[in-house]
Amino acid sequence: MSGALDFIDLKSQYAALKGSIAERMQRVLDHGQYIMGPEVAELEGKLAQYTGAKHCVTVASGTEALLIALMALDLKPGDEVVTTPFTFAATAEMIVLLGGVPVFADIEPDTCNIDASKIEAAITTRTRAIMPVSLYGQVADMDAIERIAQRHGLAVIEDAAQSFGASYKGRKSCNLSTIACTSFFPSKPLGCYGDGGALFTNDDTLARAAREIRVHGQSARYTHTRVGVGGRMDTLQCAVLLAKLERFEWEIAQRLALGERYRALLADVPGVDLLAVRDDRDCVWAQYTVFLETSSDRAAVQGALKAQGIPTAVHYPKPVHHQAAYARFAAPDAFPHSIGAGARVMSLPMSADLTHAQQDRVADALRTATTR
Secondary structure: OOOOOOOOOHHHHHHHHHHHHHHHHHHHHHHOOOEOOHHHHHHHHHHHHHHOOOEEEEEOOHHHHHHHHHHHOOOOOOOEEEEOOOOOOHHHHHHHHOOOEEEEOOEOOOOOOEOHHHOHHHOOOOEEEEEOEOHHHEOOOHHHHHHHHHHHOOEEEEEOOOOOOOEEOOEEOOOOOOEEEEEOOOOOOOOOOOOOEEEEEOOHHHHHHHHHHOEOOEEEOOEEOOOOOEOOOEHHHHHHHHHHHHHHHHHHHHHHHHHHHHHHHHOOOOOEEEOOOOOOEOEOOOOEEEEEOOHHHHHHHHHHHHHOOOOOEOOOOOOHHHOHHHHHHOOOOOOHHHHHHHHHEEEEOOOOOOOHHHHHHHHHHHHHHHOO
16 A cells, blocks of 8 residues: 555645745844735735736634624624525534524535525524625625625625635635635644634625634724724735735636536546536535445545545535534524435545546545455
């Protein structure tokens, strides 16, 4: 058996960028402005330019981005936010933390993104916002969601933690809604070497609010105009991302190509269904996720792949309303597509530096595991 693969190969990425990363970090060490140093504004400018959004506000994490976005929108206790139950818990967590109420709408079974056709039925007089999640690196149907939001006077928050770099109808993720939030967790398509995140908006008022909230609500030093948090992104982490931006376009192209290659390799593997990617958008494959027929099949396949040195993961085994902290917000048998996805999804090794030989090895092992 060959050596074990990395689920996400960050070591090869670092080897390619080692000099640039060292140079960028050394500049920070030399000037010593570890909080809100010049790299923060430089990164914000480059990320805003990349997405086309007017404003980018870097923050401490993707989770913090969601929190600050909701605070900037002035979410009050009892306010409702329509979102998906098939996501990482942080999506609902930030709503609940502010006293809001997550109201779920089920997913499209073939993309695992929120089903726009189910959103309107979840809207009430207490709804303040819609929060779609761009899962696995593919944006939800944002135009349809925006039309619903406009009819009801709602904000739209794109949870783009997994989709930075993705495109939808020729526009970039993070520039498709009232406000967008992304994560720079190390495993993301654009990841730093710790926690980090950003908000994007074209609304001057929301941008100003977000910038104040991330520094304890200060509009000027020791002038607290609103309640805030300590939500700044470290200068060193911004320096890492500035170095990584040098080859980010190449990495996105690699992810798209590797996703297509996986699709060709796995199209006829028995017992495996592939995630759909809509014709009007792409997927940057934060995780390359497939469906197994059942959860027991998944467990057997994961075991077989592990024995071959091939790691897998499940994003996510249970929908949010099956988590104890959020069970009160929905009946356990609600949202059958989300429940079904949780039982069947499995993610395979994926990163821009995945080689064709490694990809072939994964596909061959998966085919062997499903045909036993």
